[in-house]
Amino acid sequence: MTPTKANPSNTVTAEPEPVRCGLPGPVGPLSALLVDALAGGPRGLPGEATSLGNPLDDADLHLALYLCFELNYHGFAGVDSDWADEPSLLRVRRLLGEQFLAALTGNLGPLPDGADVPDRLEAIIAADDSPSIATYLLQHATEEQVRELLVHRSAYLLKEADPHVRVLPWLRGRPKAALVEILADEYGGGRAERMHAELYARCLRTLGMDWRENAYLDRLPGVTLATVNLTSLLCARPRWRGALLGHLAVTEMTSSEANRRYAAALRRLHLGQRDVIAYFDEHVLADAVHDVVAAHDMAGAFARAEPQLAESVLRGAQMLLHVEGAFARHVINSWAAGASSLRG
């Protein structure tokens, strides 16, 4: 399959200014409905929105859902930002999100026992038998494959932490302070050049890749969009705040080691320039802090304060590992077959 560079219409501009990309092309009836509608002003969307594919990774469902959520992030060039709270669009978002979540919930295994929530989160991580992209990259990957992974992850990492800000008003006390402590780090401790999304954009720019949000949206398969949509979804409703905290905790608990391997893989491929590697080196140290803050001060303290949501915290952790496992299998299986893991 084809390589990972931006397509010719997405030329990289010299100045790092926040620019919006246009809408992607549709991949099926649901995404076509949205892409067509969003090109015009806000108006009522048709009532039915059902995916015929597997809601866990259907490209059409997940592109449509991603578009719905994206209107509440950076948005798209040429799309009226008032779409963000158009009731009929929110209804489509809710329908598609619930289909995804129902399918995901039906695929989760039993919850492990343990002394407390941090202990049980460790057990969930230990029970995960998904392949590791970070290990594959360190041992086998070519430069093209590293660039592919950067493309996949750009969908979230160029807006890293933005979904989670929404959850803060739903928390009180220690878990809230812990989430603020983590988010403050994600946003560079108040320094724009240290914001993690900016470090990621600088990495892409330095490698000659397109650093604009959603520049690569046409290349991302459903299994990639599902990872971002799960985060957005769990940040969309107060009822799911426990699951979001479990999702974030396991993200942080597994991140340092993965980023250490990414950084080592980049150095092995002689891509260790400071501006390329900074994002990954930063995450080794930052996420070592976030690891324990998220597990104990955030998820653990939340489950003690709201014990009726302790199980939800653990389910959120399982959901994360399920979608990340599906993503990792897709990527590694594609590469093992000598193919690209991106859409053509």
Next chain:
Amino acid sequence: MTEDQGGAETVITLYRDGPLLVRGNFRIAQPDGTTIDASRATVALCRCGGSRTRPFCDGTHRLIGFRATCGPEGRRRQDDSDEG
């Protein structure tokens, strides 16, 4: 939030099976007084000895199965049955 915590006290927190977190107003120095740049308001200091980024934690404690309590060890009160 910045590194300047407005003169707040320094708090070192022990995390079970994990690192020591330092928050507040602090500076990390080598014996000759040279400052080690922490680059963040809260730092995690390696407690297992296995980190490849010492003095900072890099998550290695999880890989090597490091075990430690989050309370004082070695001088336990007789009624303290907590075992790490």
